[in-house]
Amino acid sequence: ENKLGEYMPGLEGVPATRSNISYIDGKQGILEYRGISIDELCKHSSFLETAFLLIFGNLPTEDELKEFDHDVLHRRRIKYRIRDMIKSFPDNGHPMDALQTCVSAMGLFYPIATPKDLKSPDYIRDVTLRLLAKIPTMVATFHMMRQGNDPVLPRDDLSYAANFLYMLNGEEPDLFMAKIFDICLLLHGEHTVNASTFCALVTASTLSDPFSVLAAAIGTLSGPLHGGANEQVMVMLEEIGSAENVEAYLEGKLTRKEKIMGFGHRVYKVKDPRAIILQGLARELFDKYGHDPYYEVALRLEEVALEKLAHRNIYPNVDFYSGLVYKKLGIPVDLFTPIFAIARVTGWLAHWKEQLVDNRLFRPTQVYTGKRDIRYMPIADRT
Numbered sequence: 001e002n003k004l005g006e007y008m009p010g011l012e013g014v015p016a017t018r019s020n021i022s023y024i025d026g027k028q029g030i031l032e033y034r035g036i037s038i039d040e041l042c043k044h045s046s047f048l049e050t051a052f053l054l055i056f057g058n059l060p061t062e063d064e065l066k067e068f069d070h071d072v073l074h075r076r077r078i079k080y081r082i083r084d085m086i087k088s089f090p091d092n093g094h095p096m097d098a099l100q101t102c103v104s105a106m107g108l109f110y111p112i113a114t115p116k117d118l119k120s121p122d123y124i125r126d127v128t129l130r131l132l133a134k135i136p137t138m139v140a141t142f143h144m145m146r147q148g149n150d151p152v153l154p155r156d157d158l159s160y161a162a163n164f165l166y167m168l169n170g171e172e173p174d175l176f177m178a179k180i181f182d183i184c185l186l187l188h189g190e191h192t193v194n195a196s197t198f199c200a201l202v203t204a205s206t207l208s209d210p211f212s213v214l215a216a217a218i219g220t221l222s223g224p225l226h227g228g229a230n231e232q233v234m235v236m237l238e239e240i241g242s243a244e245n246v247e248a249y250l251e252g253k254l255t256r257k258e259k260i261m262g263f264g265h266r267v268y269k270v271k272d273p274r275a276i277i278l279q280g281l282a283r284e285l286f287d288k289y290g291h292d293p294y295y296e297v298a299l300r301l302e303e304v305a306l307e308k309l310a311h312r313n314i315y316p317n318v319d320f321y322s323g324l325v326y327k328k329l330g331i332p333v334d335l336f337t338p339i340f341a342i343a344r345v346t347g348w349l350a351h352w353k354e355q356l357v358d359n360r361l362f363r364p365t366q367v368y369t370g371k372r373d374i375r376y377m378p379i380a381d382r383t
């Protein structure tokens with residue numbers, strides 16, 4: 001028995017690590033990256049600058065940022081063998097599975113020289129640049145190839161966010177759209193010990209290479225209780241169809257004790273601060289490019305859900321409004337969760353790096369609930 005003694009399903013409230021990467025106040029709805037509030041970062045920073053902050057611990061100087069931007073932007077092409085591997089994936093496979101396979105395959109192409117390298121600053125920087133640069137290209141390559149098209153090659157003159165949108169269809173997005181998308185990535189960058197980050201920590205603690213760490217985390221993110229919820233929210237909004245159907249839909253769901261996707265959070269007991277910002281971004285997009293009927297459905301859903309769920313501290317989370325933004329940017333629904341992964345690479349890498357500093361293998365105990373001392377029964381005697 002440990003000092004805590006008690007079994008906590010889902011490890012609720014159990015500290016699994018010490019970290020100085022991000023901070024959440026779940027009662028006040030505060031999220032900070034390295035002590036800086038996400039509101040500040042959204043106003044002044046960019047995704048890549050914030051990635052630097054999260055992974056290396058401080059905001060970069062002007063020269064450091066220039067170099068980091070340059071080093072990421074010039075690593076965006078992927079090996080032709082990886083492209084050929086993607087070509088052989090089934091068209092109707094889920095892009096999260098494609099992404100997980102690609103990241104895992106990167107371990108084959110960029111093997112670690114010696115176990116000592118894992119902690120070397122040069123190796124960490126190199127692997128960080130590679131993963132940040134190539135993951136969006138791999139997602140876009142799969143998306144183009146599943147439609148029977150050639151991939152769109154990354155363009156060195158486009159920013160990180162603009163280039164991803166460009167690679168999805170060969171059309172250059174306007175600066176406003178690229179800026180909104182960049183803020184979305186920033187907002188999804190890091191979130192303490194969520195399920196996929198915890199999975200990354202467990203894998204990192206065995207001293208696996210970072211590609212295995214990320215592949216494991218991507219698999220964990222894909223589930224509908226975690227990152228996969230953003231796709232499910234859009235499916236739900238489409239299923240509801242119009243604002244007047246919301247009440248009956250919600251009533252049915254709650255009677256059947258089904259979860260409302262995009263609502264509820266283990267840590268937030270108020271509306272997720274990221275959902276507030278994402279809702280604002282959706283509104284800005286609708287003002288500029290025209291209304292989306294699903295926004296009305298979402299607003300009505302939030303209103304009715306608040307009446308029914310707020311007394312149990314269940315409010316919209318990050319996944320509730322992100323899909324509306326992505327849809328307005330012309331992104332297909334099944335790429336919503338891969339986009340979450342593109343952004344969360346920063347948090348996973350930051351935690352991987354932090355874990356290696358004073359690593360100890362994760363190896364918890366269990367509460368055994370099975371039988372003991374049972375005699376083996378020969379197969380002929382079993383009924």
Ligand code: SDX
Nearest residue numbers: 191194195225226227229259260261262263264265266317
């Ligand atoms: C993310 O952890 C992170 O930080 C994750 C994340 C990140 O950035 O990494 O923020 C990203 O994963 C956001 C969450 C996306 N998932 C969803 O939107 C799926 C729907 N939400 C839930 O299933 C749920 O709220 C969870 C999984 C997010 C959290 O659930 P908990 O903490 O395990 O709580 P629970 O499922 O045990 O629910 C407690 C009670 C239950 O009621 P009772 O059995 O006590 O009566 O609250 C109810 C639940 O039924 N409840 C909901 C609900 N969420 C909780 N009821 C209806 N709809 C919901 N969405």
